[in-house]
Amino acid sequence: MxxxxxxxxxxxxxxxxxxxxxxxxxxxxxxxxxxxxxxxxxxxxxxxxxxxxxxxxxxxxxxxxLKNYIDLFTNINATWVPISRYIFNTIFISVAATVGCLVFGSMAAYSISKIRFPGYNIVMNLIIYSLMISSTVSGLTNFIIYVQLGWLNTYTISIVPVWASTLGLYLVKNFMDANVSDEMIEAARIDGATEFFIYLRIVMPLVKPAWLTLIITTFQQVWNAGASGYVWSEQLKTFNAAITQVITVSAGAGSASIVLMMSVPIIMFIITQSQIVETMASSGMKD
Amino acid sequence: MPDNTAVKETKNVKVQKSRKEMTKWEWTLHEMKRTRVGYLMVAPFLLMFLVFTVVPVALSILLSFTSFNMFQWPKFIFMDNYIRLFLDDDLFMTAFKNTMMFAITTGPTSYILSFMLAWFINELSPRMRAFVTVIFYAPSISGAVYLVWGIIFQGDIYGYVNGWLLKLGIISVPIIWFKDAKYVVGLCIMVALWTSLGTAFLSFIAGLQGIDRHLYEAGAVDGIKNRWQELWFITLPTMKPMLMFGAVLAITGSFGFGGIVTALCGTPSVDYVAWTLTHHLQEYMTTRFEFGYASAISVVLFLIMFGANIGIQKLLSKVGQ
Known part of the structure; x- marks a missing residue:
């Protein structure tokens, strides 16, 4: 025994x-x-x-x-853009980028996972391949495209490209594969529900952990992007970018700024941890 | 409404041929018509994805065969950029070697570390596990937090490491850690590993949690004697999809290595010891404006990332077969 x-x-x-x-x-x-x-x-x-x-x-x-923190804020405020503008920018960019990513990403995920139009596997393979290369590879041609679109130094450049990120979509799609049964969708279709209705009213409530994960990962991505070289007007910069600029004021203020920057994603993760781990349960790749 | 659809459906059935009677193309066309809402739903994302990911990669490949400076129309020079890269650019070879070196050290290490730690904490109580997960995962989501290593290994006597080494009498003058060729590579690898317990780590935790306990009980009955056998015969084969997902993230991350070096050591790093393909690409893109040449560098980077990923996927798909 x-x-x-x-x-x-x-x-x-x-x-x-x-x-x-x-x-x-x-x-x-x-x-x-x-x-x-x-x-x-x-x-x-x-x-x-x-x-x-x-x-x-x-x-x-x-x-x-708390002097380091006070110093930090005084220094940011000493530039000619008030600190409230940076905070507004951060909120505006994060919300716009995240909402777009959520709407377009989850809709595409539903379509790939449940409608399975001819060619869906090609789209899915492209998405998986995109996870295999880092953004460094396309950095140069992305820059050329931004120039052609006239997006340099605008809000758009901090928002729209984020909508093309694939990790969140991949996680939502896999979660739908694993947790929403095809029979249920089929039953809804027979009852006369439109695809859009099924997506919004039936599937989305069932995959809450997955889209919460998408929101969190997208938000982290936008938050941590900090200062991009493509935006140089102070009025368009995020709080995070502003902090990075005054990081050199003093060692104490520098530490205070990093503490502020890291506390936001960490707190968000602590709150949503169980949902994220639940999503990750279906993150695997099938061969 | 329900009556209408019923009528429509019976009509459709009459008009339609069955799948067997249709040619492959007819069937595909019929399916495309049936699922046209699907195309509509995937379209907004797909458009963005094509414009910001697929087209740029394709364009890079095209541009790599040209000489291009953004002001004049690209001039086709075929393989000249690649010939120059491999035969005439010593710094590129340094960057290539360093990138390979960083990838081979940090990639597998972070992958194994992620898995082992996830496996170790798997048997903690749920609350403890959540707590430890936050500690391990935090550095990877905190953005520029790795700058703290610059404070710890500060080059003057006020840095933590120098301060204590001086106090304990191990060194007599402070070491300028991030400017000393002897230490730069090791330190950068350490910092990279510190930030590397990311999405793959969470994926492993979830994968381990999802394994059916009955498998282990059955395994114990079948003669599995210790945790290592359990890992090899039950855990790893069951976790294969997560292992593949984690490998993709680890490989992609390790070849894109460069940001940490720039932030901690500046560019170029001392004697180019930590000069990677990312830096070489940046250099030709932002200071020399040789876009054709820079494209060739990104194509090389693309090929090694992609090749390594496909190779490892092939290898991992054999696990447990």
Whole structure:
């Protein structure tokens, strides 16, 4: 009879104490390696000037201060565009890019996954191939196209190209394949529902985790894009781009700015983690 | 409404030939008509996708056979750009070697690291797992957060590493980490790995969670003795689709390597030790305006990314067969 070990949440088979110990050890080391830089950053952002220049630097802060954050905002505000404009730009660009990506992406995903028009497999293969190359490859010709379209230094250039991103679409399509049965769609069609009705009222509510994931990944992409070389008017730049420009003010303000930039995507991920992981359950590639 | 559709359908059935009577083309045409809403729904995305991804790649290939500076019409010079790249451009060969070196070190390492960590945390309690996932995943979604390594490895005595090494008496003068050819490559690889636990990592976590526990129980009955056998005989074959997805992301990421180097070491990095194809491309595109030549560089990058991806997919599809 095999010896079973019982843990709080599950019965486990085939596990040795030594193995568990070793794995825990590796996990702790890795967690420290991953988290320590983040910790330095957070600590640095709250350090007053006097503590910044201690050698060797301390791993904690004795008299935490918000001065670095205040400095950061004063400096952004000192440029001739008020900070509210940067915040408006960020919200406007993120929302427009994300909404477009969601509407076009999920509609295409439904069409590829459930209508399966002749040629759908060609479109899907192109999408998968596009995941295999990074944007660096098409950077140059993209630039030429932007010039031809007259999009340099406009909002459009920060918004429309994002609508063509494929990772979110790929995830939504796979999630539909796995979680929405063809029989149900067929039944709705027989009842006289139009394809658009089925997409909006039947399928979309069923794939909520997937489109939430699409929203989050698109938002992260737009947020982290920061300053692109294609936009140079201050009035059109995002908060993130503005922060990057004043990053050199002082080491403390620099840390504060990175903390602000990273906190948004991390908080969003913490809130939506379970939905994202649920989506990823169908992220696999079939051959 | 329901009555109408019923009438329509019976009419259709009368008029239509069955699938067997139609030629392949007739059938395709009939299907296209039936699914025309599908084309309408995919059209907006497809248009964007063609304009911003497919056309640019095709255009790059065309331009790579020309000499082009954006002001004059491209001049066809056939293979000259490629001949120049491989025979006459030492810096390109450096970039090529460095890109390969970075890809071969960071790609597989980040892939295996993602999988191993996902596998290790799989048996934690759900709450603990969620917590550890955030810690591991955070660096990859935080944008420019890797700049913190510039603070940690700052070149003066105020940097964390220098400060402590001086204090402990290991070094007597501060090391300018990101300007020293001895350290640049190693540090960049480390930073790249730090930011590499991304989408693939989440995909692996989800894949591991989705494996039916009964498989493991059955495996135990069938004589699997330890966790490694369980991994090899049950977990890996079941996870194959995720493994393929993760491989694509890892390969694409590792060949596109370059942004981190630029941000931490500046361009060019000291003695060009971390000069990659991305940098070479940037150089010809933004400072020299030799667009034809730059296109040839992006085609080379495209071919190695694509080739590596297809090769690895072929290889992975054999796992467990």
């Amino acid at each position: 095999k010896k079973l070990r019982v843990r709080k949440h599950a019965v486990v088979l085939n596990r040795s104490v030594a193995g568990d110990g070793g794995i825990t050890f590796i996990l702790v080391i890795m967690a420290i390696f991953m988290f320590l830089p983040m910790w330095y950053l957070i600590v640095n952002s709250f350090k007053p000037l006097g503590e910044m220049n201690l050698t060797p630097p301390r791993f904690y802060v004795m008299k935490p201060t």
